[in-house]
Amino acid sequence: MEIEIKIRLPSEQDTIKLEDALGGHPSSTENQDNVFFDGVHKELIKSKLVFRIRIIEKSSKEPIAVVALKGNAVLVDGIAHVEEEEEQIDIETARRIITNPNLISEEAKNHRLLQKIVDRVPCNDGYAQMGRFRNVRNKYPWKEYVVEVDRTTYPHGSCYEVEIESTDPVKAKEQMTHLLQEHGIAFGNSQKNKFENMIYGTLD
Helix, strand or coil: CEEEEEEEECCHHHHHHHHHHCCCCCCEEEEEEEEEEEECCCHHHHCCEEEEEEEEECCCCCCEEEEEEEEEEEEECCEEEEEEEEEEECHHHHHHHHHCHHHHHHHHHHCHHHHHHHHHCCCCCCEEEEEEEEEEEEEEEECCEEEEEEEEEECCEEEEEEEEECCCHHHHHHHHHHHHHHCCCCCEECCCCHHHHHHHCCCC
């Protein structure tokens, strides 16, 4: 179970102010290409499951790809709970699947998590992309946390978000809220996760 706080920032200006408050120099930056898949009859989403392949690029490093299966996501008062399983996948295999989702069943024979996805919810008539968005993630060490500052670009617009994974999300949220207020940074609770914003065409 992944537990994290999700705080929405209204603008690039507020995002820059927060990054300055966090020290201004991220420990790492990830350029993420997030691609989502389902059966052609929406078999996975009907089972409250989300299947994603993420390609991650970091400066001076070879890109990597990660398969994720998420389920039963709940977001209340800026605190998200989601069942999540992730596993790295060969980058060329990931790119082939993105180009042709109907390769998923064939490629699953050589990948544990892909095979689990195929077996858990059969999609006998094939697969298709559900949607896609890009995200730039800056990571900052702060107190006992790693603060992730996201700039997400959808076909319908952009949004800004702060995420902190923690086993004590209430404490983490209180501390981050105090920092934002101390520096006069506007913020609010995220109302939807990134996948929902992609699906519904929102920026909440």
